[in-house]
Amino acid sequence: MTDLAIGIDIGGTGIKGAVVDLATGELATDRIKRSTPEGGKPDDIVEVVVELVDALAGEHRDAPVGVCFPAIVLDGRTMSAANVDDAWIGLEAEALFEKALGRDIHFVNDADAAGVAELRYGAAKGREGLVLMTTLGTGIGSALINRGVLVPNTELGHLEVDGKDAEKRAAYIQKERHEWSWEQWAKRLQRYYSHLELLFSPDLFVVGGGVSKHHEEFLPLLDLRTPIIPATLRNNAGILGAAALAVKPAPVA
Template identity: 50%
Template sequence: MADVTYLGADRSPVPGGGLGMGIDIGGSGIKGAIVDLRTGQFVGERHKLLTPQPATPEAVAHSVSHIVEHFGWTGPVGLTVPSVVRSGRVLSAANIDPSWIGVQAQTLFGRALGGRAVTVLNDADAAGLAEVRFGGDPRAADGLVILLTFGTGIGSAMLYNGVLIPNSELGHLEVDGKEAEHQASARVRTDKGWSYPKWSTKVSKVLAHYERIFSPDLFIVGGGVSRKADRWVPLLQVDTPVVPAQLRNTAGIVGAALAVDEGL
């Protein structure tokens, strides 16, 4: 936790001074926190609200405004959505309402937050930014790094020398005629009752395909299943080094705060 001198006289967080705010919008929850941008750690506890149902743009923006008000935050806000985002516009809708497609999310959230500066980006992209900056592996800062989040699908982030290449969506690439996330996501493992050794063969097949196309220098694997990385990462059969993500469920918030701080 950051030093309390980062708080104003009324105990509210003061923008600047190495602090930022990130909000991670998911299918079940919307989570936000103040982030110490020097360390990647939260200042105090995160605040979470259930994602409204239906998760329409206006309903989600209303919940986001409540999270910002909870912290008394007055500065810029970074936000993630489980979608392809180009120039602030949402182009897909995974785990949120289809009415998001085509919405200018930057305008939507800026209006809901009183006209302040906002940055909106894909949730896996935000996680990639956070892991490369704060994950602790020095190899992540050089060359081509691919972060993959294994959950309901396979999210992805690509960074070259620490610079984000947005909206990679590698989980939708076909591997032997079938989308990668339909054969190697964590949900597929659970639904089919596969052991970690069996599932690792499917993941290896997907990673080997990505190797052939992109020749990455490092894979970072995240998602909830990374908590049990010792049970499957050592079994992967690929030439590229593979390391488990370190920030886990804080990565989206941290990456969102980084993105708005750096004007992405």
């Protein structure tokens, strides 16, 4: 098995990538980032991804490529569109990238990639049982992994809590928009994580997203039966997970 792979993480505002050392879970090159083209149209995003892969490949031209994307991914098709153009909905996206890159890739939901990365290299490494990762940002992404088996496309940020979409109440962007204190936001997080706990009885919660670097401000305010810890890979999680899955796909339920 090769020890190097290229990971590309596509987001609504930025597209970033790096070559990953799969043995250590560290970046083997500098991370390259480009702005997501305005409007997020398929051809424009594909063009940026080709540019990044070409820039990263160099002497690693035969390295496997993994790409993660902010959408439900079913059999290589993007079935939703978060902060990108609606033309992605129902698109044969994996085939589109493969044709442009001239190679096979592994194509996966971005939150699922981040969850796999935290399990293999980060906060959940060595943990047994059911791990539920959430990313708190513009929305709430989720990854559900039971004994190393990924349950893909869970989209648990869209659970209904108190009559509303959970991410409309508890995503980090809501805290910023409403200028809530950490305590005010934590009350909404408490409702959300208590609901997840009731539904799934996980062995561990992992909390990612940029706000996880401030975990000491809000995680201690939550009263849960389940241990809840911050993610450790932060902005590199999608890159690491996409690259790792390109070489060793996670078993999928």
